[in-house]
Amino acid sequence: MQPDDKKNTLSRKVFLKYAGMGAAAAALPPLVPGLARKALASIKTGQNYEKAQRIFSCCNQCGGQTGIECLVEGGRVVSIRPNNHNPNGFSNISTDFFANIEKEGAVMCPKGNAGLMTLYDPDRLQKPLRRTNPEKGIGIDPKWKEITWDEAYTEIANRLKKLRADSDAHKLLWFSEDHSFTHVQADFMKLFGSPNYSNHSNLCDTARKASFKMVMGDERPLMDAIQSKYILLFGWNPLSATKWAFLPRLMTRARENGAKLVVVDPNFSYTANKADEWVPIRPSTDGALALAMAHVIIRDKLYDETFIKEWTAGFDQFAAYVQDKTPQWAETITTVPAKTIEKIAHDFATTKPSLADVWSGPGQHCNAVQGGRAIACLNALTGSYDRPGTMVSPEKKGNKHIEWSADDTAAATLRMDRFDGLKSYPFGHKSGVYCESFARLAEGKGPYKPKMGIVVFQNLLMSVPGTKTVEAALKSLEFLVVNDTCLSETAQLADIVVPGTTYLERYDLNGHWVTWPVLGLRQPVVAPLFGQPTEYEFVAELGRRLGLKDKDGVEIFKMGHVSHQPIEDKKAWYEEWLSKELLEGEPKISLDELKALPGATWMSKTGTTYEKYAKPVSEEKVKAAITEGNVLFSKKKDGTKDKQIGILKDGKAVTGFQTPSGKVELFNAKLAEKKDADGVPVDPLPVYKPRQWAPDGQFPLYLINWKQASHTHSRSQNNAWLVEIGPNNPLLMNAATAAKMGLKDGDAVWVESKYGKMKSTLKVTAGIHPEVVGSQHGFGHWALGKIANGRGSFDGGLRPTKADPISGQALHKECCVKVSKA
Amino acid sequence: MLREGVQGVTRSLEATNREERIQELQRSGGEIRFLSRLLGAPPDAALLADAHAVGLVEDGWEARVEQYRVEYTRLFSCPGPNFIPVNQSVYTDILKMEPSAPDPSGCGMAFPGGELRGYLGGTSCPALVRWYTEAAFTAYDGARQMPDHISLELDFAAHLCLAEAHALVIEAQDEAAAYRDLLFKFRQNFLELWLASFSQCVASNSVSSLYRRVGARLLELPTSLDRYNPG
Incomplete structure (x- = not known):
């Protein structure tokens, strides 16, 4: 046999194996008589989609959670519109909503309209990836290798098992977005045995939360x-x-x-x-x-x-x-x-x-x-x-988070201090202190050395100030897992990356930020495009592989929370999880009943109420209460003090404000007993102190940043429609300042602080304070996707990784810079 | 006698042609399915051994399994500068946007309408699902892809070749013709609208000979199919 003949014979043998004709291959399935002719006739008739479906849901292009109505044709989302049954796209006041929604109709923002471009973004991550290059860093090729989901789960679960086996469960850090499936992630951490679950809020508005909490007892009026x-x-x-x-x-x-x-x-x-x-x-x-x-x-x-x-x-x-x-x-x-x-x-x-x-x-x-x-x-x-x-003060009543207690194994490590030192921030938020976490990781400080990180739907390198510190922090972890829809800058530092889902492919319950109790459903409008598990299924699978149980021995990531039967299908399991939260919460309905409500939105009939502080506390509650001074508290089952329920005022029990005195506090002497994270007593008065970093001869300008409707933080710059309306982020400078510096509109400039520098394009305007330069945050990607990469400027590297010492809020604006022509 | 002889020869020729055609369809179907597997996931050792047997990889491939897997990922899995989109929608589908209604607030912001290309989940997807369903095609185990993924489209083409072969084996001529017609229309309406663009990228952007050769083979595929499926 000649070499070519031999090769051809070999090729034929190989191909026949794939054809199902080889000895080792299964036989072809039996042919169905007439099927091909029927198929041919059918496809000749052209498209005949089922009737377009209208599915109500909630947006998650940002944290606003606007009600949406999706039109789905042939399994594709073809349009996203406002949901007229959900007040989140109309008004935060019930009377206004009920009186005017029919004539005016709800709205949504450009980001909501552009959701299709997020769902169908060609740069979405489709398969789990494993890093093969052990060297990590910005600009270093991870040399990714696609792996199966089973390989990904196995490696992650083995790493987690080892942490547990070594009594190091607390050395797992978990970071997530704060509007989606947070309960299931927090519960995973609790049952795993780590106190280190953190989420986005402390990058956003925890300083505001602390301010209002101190004055009138409500974190978010x-x-x-x-x-x-x-x-x-x-x-x-x-x-x-x-x-x-x-x-x-x-x-x-x-x-x-x-x-x-x-x-x-x-x-x-x-x-x-x-x-x-x-x-x-x-x-x-x-x-x-x-x-x-x-x-x-x-x-x-x-x-x-x-x-x-x-x-x-x-x-x-x-x-x-x-x-x-x-x-x-x-x-x-x-x-x-x-x-x-x-x-x-x-x-x-x-x-x-x-x-x-x-x-x-x-x-x-x-x-x-x-x-x-x-x-x-x-x-x-x-x-x-x-x-x-x-x-x-909004009345926030919706689904109820079911509390699970950790078993003895988990409880032992759950008692450890949080790595981020949250308790040293007197008005710190449960979302944690990202800046402290990353600064400690990078500097090798803190109560112990974390070993593993899991990041869900967060791009920490772009969203936490101080890029070099965040990079060093993430590199210091022995193993990093990122679950995201795109191969973000943060994902590039991971050991394993798994593809996440968009909000159009998964569930969530959204207690809306309006003034009366309203809860909207986010539900899968289409199945996950690449067959990937949703984030809650990812968490549940890890929980199952680890055999996590609560203290009563219940495998909560497997047990149906309504049926009380084990459920293999993780989507069905999560549907019961949500039903349980709804049934035990204020709505008292199942998930299916919520789906059937107009706009898949539940709302309380009470509507917006005012002067709740003056509302009497029922006699029954007063009788059962514990009184300290003139403040009333409900009792826990064990008879100890629970929540503040009112105050005694002029001999009557009224609701009051949720402050220590039950009143709005312009001064609070007891605050001085608390020390901030720098060890300085908190002032009882709302004192003015100059900020620590003021302009000087070297860095004469303040650098600020902001958000605009065109984008959400650093996650939307690969969206084709959104970059049409918000293509980049020029640096704004006051015209008088620019004239003094000899700069003009359109100049390429360097913006430099003592931490780093960025190149930008100048936009000269009368619309900014003369001592200030600033730009929209979120641009300047180098890894997110073809549209985003290289578009605009990234300012995160110019700042220190620093938190406000009272609230733990990330300081995105504590920065001074010099600007020079590039 | 002569007539019988001619008829006998004709029958014999027909039988020979039919036999040849069956064999060629099985070979083509197998090859296309093999290419589908090469594009559906990073190659494992078994797949690479087969690739070696058909001359797509050189000797010594056993030491390069990880490299091939990394290259597959770089080319087909990992959004980034070297990524070659693997879904038809990205190449062929047009997302049409209606003009917006006049802005009632009067600020003059209105969208004139337009078209966008380069996105996942285009009209190809539901159309393909319909074809797959009608032809009773089930994706291979482990294929968790969108319906317009190159691997699935190739697998479907292989399915049609093999189904025609099967129909010929049981002498269901009408059914065989219908499968042939289905394949012709499928190539025309789907696969070959983008196969050349995709294959060109694969042939020219690959580091290893494996994917360069896969790209080259894919470029030849329409011609070789035409030889046996003239339409």
């Missing part, structure tokens, strides 16, 4: 803008940084209803653009401005005397503190003219109802909590809490 007549916003851009899709409509209607809008912000934001007045301010000095306003309000007796007398504590101490905080004093700090401060203070206090709100602008500098607290105190002076048109 919501502005009732639509009924307000005077809206004062500090570093908060609701028209464009659409935290919730209803915000632009509310602001627009408020203006139509005659509300005055004043925006304090170094940047002429979209909201500032539509305001009666834009007050450009030096970054991080908002607290000083608020204190000076308080000075004016108290000096001129413009405050709500009745509210102050009945519902606040510490007015005298606060009044004494602000006595010398004059508008002139504030002008030197803030650069806001004293007469402007006088006018805003007068207008704010005399226009009823009014509200003052603050978000991430002032909330991401090192004195953010006390600054935010000063702003929250303005509402106290004018009685602007929980009344129509003011800052309203």
Whole structure:
């Protein structure tokens, strides 16, 4: 036989094996007579899709969770529209929603519209990958190797088993997004035995949460803008940084209803653009401005005397503190003219109802909590809490998280201190302290050395300030797993990456941020495109492989929580998990019943309620309560003190505020007993302190950043539709500053801090404070996808990895820079 | 006698042609299915041994299994600079966007409508699902791909070749013709709309000879199929 003949024979033998004709191969299935002819006739008739389905769900292009209605044809999502049954796309006030939804219709933001481009992004990760290059770092090729899901699970589970076997379970760190399947992840960590579950919130608004919590006991009061007549916003851009899709409509209607809008912000934001007045301010000095306003309000007796007398504590101490905080004093700090401060203070206090709100602008500098607290105190002076048109405490009632207790093995390591030192932050949030975690990891500090990390739907390298520190931190882990939809910058440092799902492929329950109890369902609109498990199925599979049980020996990742029978199918298992949370929560309905509700949305019939603080506590509850001073607490089963349920006021039991005194606190002497993470006692007053990093000769400009409606943090820059409306992020600089520096619009520039530098394109404008430069955050990717990579500039590397010492909030704006022509 | 002889020769020729055709369909179907496996997942040792037997990889391949797996990932699994999209939608489908209605708020923002290419989950997907269902095609075990993945489209083409062969074996001529017609239309309406673009990328971007040769073989595939399936 000639070589070619031999080769051909061999090839034929191989091909026949694949044809199913080889000896070792299975025979072909029997032929169905007539099938091909029928198929031919059928396909000639052209497409005949089933009737398009309308499926109601909730968006998750950002954390806003807007209600959506998806049109699905032939198994494809072809359109995403607003869901008119879900108030999250319309209003945060029930009366407004019920009166106007039919005539106006709900809305969603550009990101929601562009969800299709996220679902069908060609750069989505489709298969699990294993790193083969042991060397890690930015710019180093991981030399990925595709592996099967079973290989991925086996390796991850083996690593986790070893941690448990070595009593090192606490050395597992878990980071996740904060709006999706958090319960199942937190429970996994608890039953595994690690206290180190963290999520996104401390990158966002935990400073604001701490500020309001300290003053009025609610972490997240919501502005009732639509009924307000005077809206004062500090570093908060609701028209464009659409935290919730209803915000632009509310602001627009408020203006139509005659509300005055004043925006304090170094940047002429979209909201500032539509305001009666834009007050450009030096970054991080908002607290000083608020204190000076308080000075004016108290000096001129413009405050709500009745509210102050009945519902606040510490007015005298606060009044004494602000006595010398004059508008002139504030002008030197803030650069806001004293007469402007006088006018805003007068207008704010005399226009009823009014509200003052603050978000991430002032909330991401090192004195953010006390600054935010000063702003929250303005509402106290004018009685602007929980009344129509003011800052309203939302009633958050929805699904109930079922608590599981760890077994003895897990409990032993669960008792260890959190690695991020959360307890040293007096108003730290349960989401943890990312900055402390990464700084400790990078520097080899902390109570122990973590060994393994699991990151779910987070791009830590782009979202935590201080890229070099985050890189060093992630490299210090022995093993890193990332679950994400794209091969992000963070995923490039992983040992194993597994593909995640988009919000159109999975479930979730969303307690909406409106003022009355509303819960929307996110549900799979299409099956996961690549057959990959959803994130909760991923967690459940790991839980099963590890045999995790609660202290009663129940395998919670396998046991059906309604049927109480083991369930193999993990989707069905999770459906029972959700049903259990719904049945035991406020809705008291199953998952199927929620699906059947209009818009797959449940809402309480109570609607928005006001002045809840004055509501009487039932006699029955009072009788069963434990009383300490004049504060009432419910009792736990063991008879010890549980939750604060009210206060005794004028001999009557009323709900009050959730502060230690039960009143709005302008001063709290007990705060001085707490020390912040730097060891400094927390001031009982909302003091103004200059931030630590101010401009100097070397780095003369403040660098800030912001969000716009076109993108969500750093995760949407590969979305084709969104880059059409938000293609990049030029560096904004005031025209006078640019002229002094000899720079002009369109110049390529270097922006440099003591931590790093970035190249950007200059946009010269009158719409930014002269001492400030800034840009939209989230651009400058190098790994996310073809559209995102190389687009715009990334500013995370210019900052230190530092948290606010009171709340643990990441400091995204504590940065000064110099700018030079590139 | 002569007529009987001619008829006998004709029958014999027909039988020979039929036999040849069956053999060729089985060979083609097997080869296409083999190519489908090479593009469906990183190669394991068994697949590479077969690739070696058919001349797609050189001697000494046993020492390079990991390299081939890394290269497969770089080319077909790992979004990045060297990634070659493996789904038909990305190559052929057009996402049409209707113009937006005039903005009621009057700020003059309206979208004029347009087209977008290069996305997953296009109209090819539901159309292919329909073809697969009608032809009773079941994806091979372990294929967790979208319906327009190259591996599945090739596997379907192989399925049609082999089904025609099977029909010929049992002398179901009409059914065999219908399978032949189905394959012709499938190539025309799906596979060959993008096979050349895809294969060209594979042939020119691969580091190893394996995928360069796979790309080259795929480029020849339509011609070799035409030889036996003239349409």
